[in-house]
Amino acid sequence: MKKIATLTCLGSNMVCARASCLKAYNERTGFFSGYGPDTQLAALMTCNGCEAQQPLRPREDKGIQEKISRLKKEEVSAVHVGVCRMTRNGTECPRITEICEMLEEAGITVIRGTHKERTPGAPKPEPKS
Numbered sequence: 001m002k003k004i005a006t007l008t009c010l011g012s013n014m015v016c017a018r019a020s021c022l023k024a025y026n027e028r029t030g031f032f033s034g035y036g037p038d039t040q041l042a043a044l045m046t047c048n049g050c051e052a053q054q055p056l057r058p059r060e061d062k063g064i065q066e067k068i069s070r071l072k073k074e075e076v077s078a079v080h081v082g083v084c085r086m087t088r089n090g091t092e093c094p095r096i097t098e099i100c101e102m103l104e105e106a107g108i109t110v111i112r113g114t115h116k117e118r119t120p121g122a123p124k125p126e127p128k129s
Helices: 010-014 019-027 062-073 094-105
Strands: 002-008 039-046 076-081 109-112
Touching: 002 019, 002 094, 039 062, 039 076, 062 076, 062 094, 076 094, 094 109
Parallel strands: 002 039, 002 076, 076 109
Antiparallel strands: none
């Protein structure tokens, strides 16, 4: 059985229920279209927040290190990174980039995408109040 996971932005919890990512996985659409019925979504991981919440960089953050160790223990082979990794200016969040590098160094494949991608430079939707 192949095991995969998702990585999303902690800050996106304000507006995202992960429903579109899970729907894409369950229906094997979007970036999950190549997986067969024997694939298990084994983990839903978030970053540990922006610098204001977590001043440590991911490589120094024991929590991120523990999460990656757990993915390895669970034999997760790939992590899909949600579109929430993109900043308002259309670039990838440097903290997410660093976590992706750490995942790859641990032997876990990183796929940037779940259910959709935003066009680079497109404005990120503002959270509704």
